[in-house]
Amino acid sequence: MSGKIIILGAGAAPGVPSLSMGWGYCNPANKKNERHRTSTYVELKGVKILIDTSPDLREQLIQNNIKSLDGVLYTHSHADHVHGIDDLREINRLSRQSLNIYGGKKTLKTIKQRFDYLIAKPRQVKNVVRMPSLIPNTVKGNHEFFIKGLKITPIKLLQHCEECLGYIFNDGEYVHIADFKQIAESAFKMIKRRPKLVVMPLTTPYGQIQHAGxxxxxxxxxxxxxERVVLNHLASESDYEELSQTTPDNIDIAYDGMEIEIK
Ligand SMILES: [Zn+2]
Incomplete structure (x- = not known):
């Protein structure tokens, strides 16, 4: 199976530079340190998936020419992963169709509360010319589901927030880990092959109460x-060059617009 991943935004919640920290430890001369908030585009077996809708989504979709999606996966309900959700209306307008969104029960409940006007009522489904419609689908840790034949297995990530999910694609060919302090023991059993690629957050090198260092x-x-790892969700404590030089050869540091082929 072949495909690609695009890191649409490599930054943590405040982005880099941020209002309070500026560039922090990051070298402002290096363009790769300029980071929007986190969203990731995944294309496997021709199925087009967006993971999270960052507050910078409009720019990210335009810059990467993403005009259609088969589904949107949510990892958790924090603002830096959700609040660009309104920009999905443009995908609705282009396709003239409803769009399926997927997430854990608590995540979808929060999204429905905050963005009620975007969620499809039964009579509105497929009627999106004036009325945007996102169709919520609840998923559960360790229970696989399919989008257009692509197998996806949610896994539990612990100690970041009440409910946070990572996603395993095709039994582990690609593994997407979102914000975490700890990965649930049960998650490792769901990875049934050696992953070609893992994308994983490294907010700061020294870690925090809710983020692994x-x-x-x-x-x-x-x-x-x-085989290969890309570290993303980087805050202003994480300089691209410094991390590139201090991590093993199979680890790359993410930057906005980074495209990774999966062969
Ligand atoms: Zn985050």
Missing amino acids: LDEVLGYISRINP
């Missing part, structure tokens, strides 16, 4: 043993 991230990487 570099030592924890490297520990999980050696356990999963993927």
